[in-house]
Amino acid sequence: MSEVSELNPELSPEPNGVASGPRTDGVARARATPDHPQPYKELGMNDEEYGRVRDILGRRPTASELAIYSVMWSEHCSYKSSKIYLRQFGEKAPKTDALLVGMGENAGVVDVGQGWAVTFKVESHNHPSFVEPYQGAATGVGGIVRDIISMGARPVAVMDSLRLGAADAPDTRRVLPGVVSGIGGYGNSLGLPNVGGETVFDPCYQDNPLVNALCIGVLRHEDIHRASASGTGNKVILYGAYTGPDGIGGASVLASATFDEESQAKRPSVQVGDPFMEKLLIECSLDLFKAGLVEGIQDLGAAGVSCATTELAAGGSGGMAVRLDAVPLRDPNLLPEEILMSESQERMMAVVTPENVEAFMAVCAKYEVPATVIGEVTDTGRLVMTWHDEVIVDIPPRTAAHDGPVYERPVAVPADQAALQADTPARLPRPSNRDELRKTVLWLAGSPNLAAKDWVTSQYDRYVLGNTVLAQPENAGVIRLDDESGLGVALSLDGNGRYTRLDPYAGAQLALSEAYRNVAATGAQPLAVTNCLNFGSPEDPGVMWQFARATEGLADACLMLGIPVTGGNVSFYNQTGDVPINPTPVIGVLGVHADVRRRTAMAFAAEGHKLVLLGTTYDEFGGSEWAHVLYGHLGGTPPQVNLPAEAALGSVLVTSAQEGLLSGAHDISDGGLSQALVEASLRGGLGVRVALQGDPFVELFSESVARAVVAVRPEAEARFVDICAQAGVPISTIGVVGGDSYTVDGAFTIPLHELREAHTRTIPALMDQ
């Protein structure tokens, strides 16, 4: 049935399910049979790790203990290859009062003012989404939502960052529709608006799509909950769905091994989601928090009961005793080690004082959510589990949850790195006349990465909860938190695998810069950062070098911009055979709006307003969308990072929004100024007429950083110029909003209907075939 059944070859389930009695691999038996062979290698452990478990326990582990250590020490759960690099997010963290809960908990919590706090986190579900796109993506949403609930927050929005193979590849037509249906099917059923994200195509993700899901939750300062089991005698309650054989081995096997032909055979390892149960779980959990019935809380995600029990026990003061046979099962044939590893969805674990158990159960009954006491907090300092009264687990919980192996893996610059950087886009022919410039605008506007993504986003509910102020395709998602004061937050999720491939240090900083710029473009003050670091195999020194450089770049940039990393997720082993994906750190930036009624939208919709370009444009085409779309070229170096300029631009955009100076603003990134004009113009339904100094090709398509294009209200022009001068942001008035075409004087005129056709037809044409 699964990899785990091989844990104990001698042990087969009894006809009616209960594998108990003398043949159970309990602690006594483990002591008696020290040389019993165990399949630790199949579970992803090496000789040294297995030896360490034996040292910790002073004996061989039981089958159940081996299950716990193998999943908790897997790359996915233990961060053993990334830990030494992730530390710098804490060590280099900028001084801030905004962080109420830092890294290490289920999700960081940020103070957004007026007594409100926000928690947000992004996680990958890459491998499951390749194996089974619908369920893989759906349960990715479910998992991140439970992370947010377990901080005590009400989830209020989701976002997703998707990366797929070439847009016209046959498998992309399998994966993308499945992933989009899965995200929609789950998120829509939970009643969470989907307010933004990315959909990016590149052949490097062909057999390894990236599905990164973000959730944001809101809570009052006093409502923060943590994963800890304290108070001897307190009860441990498992509530939510029954436990079945879903995703067994998912954490350790699926996420910690490189893909090969066998992946297709692992379909049963992907979890299956039930969004209806998750919706009940959200409302039930929030009611439990409100009633003060929860001492400690942990969601069940990767590694299921293993993770929840060891994390809760390790986070608390004492130990924990668990009756594993009390876990309610959907499949009565499950072995104890399978129960421990099951990744059945929609489950939570709570620590509750004995006197509150009855009230806890009553709340669960109201929502028809099953809940079962499976154990209690002890003062033994050990996590002890029994199976029909026989001890099958007896371990110090910290050794599984926190003290896993830590590796400093070999690091080496990839052999082709120098050649890649030397192959600059300077050799690529550029448009040489007006007609070619015009065609380039249309090619880019209709290229899969820059084309309208309505085909995707129209399958997501962006309205539910009634607080969505801005959603895709806007610069960032903006959510109102408080109807009265208008307090709200903005969030953007950005990444660029091509930039990061060319220069991992700069690439991570460029992703951060873009997300920062997007949030600021709405008028929000950037406040905090989350990340999802998608890389190839950590056993490849080239990949490890990319990871080391990218994390260093991100930590350095967060320090310079003054916004701390609150948490994140690492996804390794994103590769096919020996070929890793382009390293793809996806960065989320959260910003705060004191009053969302002051936000700036991206549309250019006010006739006659002047268009102003902020920032400086250089001849920068390494890793650009232009080189990618027209030549499939990846080489040279990405645009120069300029964090001080980014911060200055941000301050101008935030001040301008607060003072209401702009009728529209759009960040400039992939596809350059031209693409920004196309999007803002189509969004507003009005044309633009611009006149450019210098080389029109460079002006239109360069991807230089720290730039935006804005439409200024006529009465605010003088004030706006002052603000830019004070901030040291260079500006040039490039044109005016109006008419029904996109016109560059002396170069081309494109009617809006032609532009709209080019921009909107691409994705439906590819996906609805």
Next chain:
Amino acid sequence: MARVGVITFPGSLDDRDAQRAVRIAGGEPVALWHASTSLEGVDAVVLPGGFSYGDYLRAGAIARFAPLMEELIPAAKAGLPVLGICNGFQVLAEAHLLPGALMPNASGHFVCRDQRLRIENAETAWTSEFGAGQEIVVPLKNMDGRFTASAETIAELEAEGRVIARYVDVNPNGSINDIAGVTNEAGNVVGLMPHPEHAVESLTGPTTDGLGFFTSIVKGLINA
């Protein structure tokens, strides 16, 4: 002040939005729980959007048997104004308070868009603030929104003016005759696939056109 109940079923999603819409329209929203057996004396009821019971079996098929529905069905037949939005429409159809059925979208996809509608009947309890023929834009979002009914029923609905709103420009789900909403013979029970409760504030909606459904009931109850 008009008290408008909003029933929350397990899996209801737009219940808070409907409450907000009632409040903005000047009414008093009253939260009602599906397992209750009392309508708490409300003057009108909204069945909100969502996926009650996960849409398992069929959209609205399980919610229709909720204890509070036992109270609502006779009250609606006796004239209590009831508006079912999206999943609420599905529940009303399953409960036979409205004719027809809502089938999966012709596209096979969930669809979320700003939808233009034409108000065809401005005489019902929920549409009296509109003018007949008025065009409005409100969000539409559904998986199972394709209205269908027998040819006789459609003919009857059309002949009696019981189609209250029709899709304009785009038929987003394949509904027969572009039907977006219908009413019962008495005009007190209305089912609508699009979501007027998401178009009550210019900050968060594409328009404020949806407010008319809620002001219709609030003003109608005050004047009554």
